[in-house]
Amino acid sequence: MTPYHFKSALAGLWKEKWINLLSTLSIAVGLFITTVGLLVVYNVNSIAQKLPDKFSITVYLKDGISQADTQRLQNTIRSNEYVRKISYISKEDALRDLKDSLKDSAYVLEGIDNNPLPASFSIKLRKDYVDPAKVKRFAGQIKAMRGVDDIQYGEQFLSSIQSIMSGARLAGLLFLGALLVGVLFVCYSTVKILFYRKADEVETLKLLGATGWFIRMPFLLEGSLMGFFGGLAAFLAGYGVFDVFLAGFSSSVPAIGYFLVPSALLLSLPAAGLFIGFSGALIALGRIRS
Amino acid sequence: MTPYHFKSALAGLWKEKWINLLSTLSIAVGLFITTVGLLVVYNVNSIAQKLPDKFSITVYLKDGISQADTQRLQNTIRSNEYVRKISYISKEDALRDLKDSLKDSAYVLEGIDNNPLPASFSIKLRKDYVDPAKVKRFAGQIKAMRGVDDIQYGEQFLSSIQSIMSGARLAGLLFLGALLVGVLFVCYSTVKILFYRKADEVETLKLLGATGWFIRMPFLLEGSLMGFFGGLAAFLAGYGVFDVFLAGFSSSVPAIGYFLVPSALLLSLPAAGLFIGFSGALIALGRIRS
């Protein structure tokens, strides 16, 4: 790449600035839409990822179990690879919780003097193990342990988590896949259509004895620069919309405050644009045969 | 429009078929992405619309209220424009519900012989009235009625419905707005870039004495045809993906089965494409000054 090629590319961009600007903006729009799509999928996914946090298993202990046995049982369960957190709920805690949940109707419990509720462990699992088959196996193991009376977990909740997560993941991947393929195609065809009218110029350069790379170089530079500036524009638009605009709205609509924007994604847009512009130009020019 | 213009447009499309095909596919991709975006927003919205169904107000009645008074109260409330449905829960129903909700712990209630729970109405509101301010005012009215002991509703649930719905609506509108503007822009600029290289041809036609409409006509036809076929391709792609592909997946991932695809949306794609192609060509050619 000589200074000539660089000057030539800049001159080319400038000579037909309006149509080049249009192409650049097309690339920008494509990248911006992809970014929005990525963010939507990313956020849906991160919400789905949080669902397993809400899942817990309750292990009811036999009445009259000794403190030492309770402690031993808790240690055994805690050491299991499935377990992220285990907490002990005494008979008194259980009664208090029940009263709390009955709220205004709590007076129905007033006549009771001996506490009929069992002590229990509440177990939270590691994310990866929140899976119907695994949980069933794990629950079986615990139920067989000495001192355990019964075990309870939301089987329905579990399978709906599963279904929502895999549904969201599949829909997200399909959507993203279609979006990426679509946007790449549109960017590529923008560059291709743009360079189509240069066929005559390419022909003349060939007849003058220019080699393939001499001919390609300014076009590759033009494509790369357009892609880069398109990416930059998408970055600025993304920054403007997400960091400024959404921050403004989130005070009135709190849900928006939870929207996550990984800045690495935005920052990589100019590079992505450059890559698309460069490869678009390369493909658009095709093989240059003399 | 004379047969000449039509033949001329077809010849123009055919002479440079590859680049025209590329433009047509760009329009198809743009329309397809818009369709996917519309469907996502439509579905998120229809889920959000269902949330108010789950909202209810509980009206606790004074102990010892007569059957006639209860009936009168029910009629008064039912006639209110806010109310979609009202159901009566007797003292016995309330106790049974409590027992059901306690499940395994229900034995705590066994010692009780006189039912301390009040009778109540459960009210579902019309969708449009599920709004914090309106509900508060309505609740105030009811509380003032004779025979009403207390009133309870999920103020928190209500404001989170509100927040989710307005959040989803805002995000959806922003996303859709950006998508529509973006896709229209890309379609327009595709046609504009495509016709840019025809500037010379337009100039020659002008010098030969052709009027603006004579010059525009074949281009408008070309643009319309490309847009139409782009829309048709988007329709076929949409039909393929949503009606066939998703139906196949929904057996393994039930959540997908709930995805709604209004067929009017898909069917309008060819017309939308035609409109975009036509207006794109019209704008791209601009004013033709002699």
Next chain:
Amino acid sequence: MIHFEGVSKVYEGQTALANATFSVERGEMLFITGPSGAGKSTLLKLIYHAVAPEEGSITINGQRTDSMRARHIPALRRNIGVVFQDFRLLSGRTIYENVALAMRIRDAAEAQVKAQVMETLKMVGLRHKADAYPDALSGGEQQRVVIARAIVADPIIVLADEPTGNLDPVTAAGIMRIFKDINSRGTTIVIATHNKDLYANTGRRVLRLDSGAIAGEDRG
């Protein structure tokens, strides 16, 4: 038919025509000559209003055209057939379609288009190339297509800018015979050329341009 009165045309500081005054009578055949860059093409462009003058008045067929409204220009141009120096053939259309264009613009009936296009192509010796595209023609063949397009619709004025630059003397003489022929039927013709052979011994008026100025007039 054509009257220039003190007409000047300046391109970004470059004077292409300066204070030109001359007339062409109805049915006349006028030659314009002069060195490269003298302003011959500019003078013709002023007649068919491809460029507008900075100064002076231009009257074509009794109508002032120098400050004409844009919407009247197409009608003016349909009265004029032009052999462009740079050809201006549409590369995406066949020879037949290129020539037919001049008639379609004038809303001619399809049968008439076909008859007249084929006859004119025969006159310039290119009937066998009707279905070819311009790229597949030699330089001289392309030039003859441009000539056919200029005359096919029987305009009242024909402007020819270096119409024989790519033609051999024999073919050029054939083209000149065609021009003489349509001229004798009443068409006003203005030919800009370097080729002395075209006007030598014709007795026609020859306008000499030099650096944008009318440097003299004589008879060929």
Next chain:
Amino acid sequence: MIHFEGVSKVYEGQTALANATFSVERGEMLFITGPSGAGKSTLLKLIYHAVAPEEGSITINGQRTDSMRARHIPALRRNIGVVFQDFRLLSGRTIYENVALAMRIRDAAEAQVKAQVMETLKMVGLRHKADAYPDALSGGEQQRVVIARAIVADPIIVLADEPTGNLDPVTAAGIMRIFKDINSRGTTIVIATHNKDLYANTGRRVLRLDSGAIAGEDRG
């Protein structure tokens, strides 16, 4: 320098050159003439390999080029300067850049490019148009830019296709002087033209083509 042996070129059924055999010696200046569509441009295109022959062998500067590998073609073309009949100027670049292109393709140093381009533009009388774009030039001016581009890099062969079709006799004579000059310094030149004035009384060989066949040879 150039040797054709039984060369034929057929375009989709149209024979443009049939069984042509001839040679051009190093340092010679050869004229090719013949009616419109005779095959002159085709013959030149075969030399710079814009088209390949269906039959026969072509040898340029001691090298067989008729069935040359695509990747060797650019090097061949860099030995040849061509005045294209249809100009082929790049409309997006200034006159200076259009001419400079021929040197940049040959990787010339920037200082040398500048000196040689300006000198060549001066030779063709267009130094003052260096910064203009092709659209702003008259037909004859454009043609001289093409000539400048063909000779600026001192190629060993110059092919000129109707190089004076848009030039007045005085300017044309100037261009011929330039051709004679570089020819006298050893450059082989082939000129296809209809213009008898170019070769009359030069004593150079003139090849006559007719309908794709070599119809005769004489001296101008």
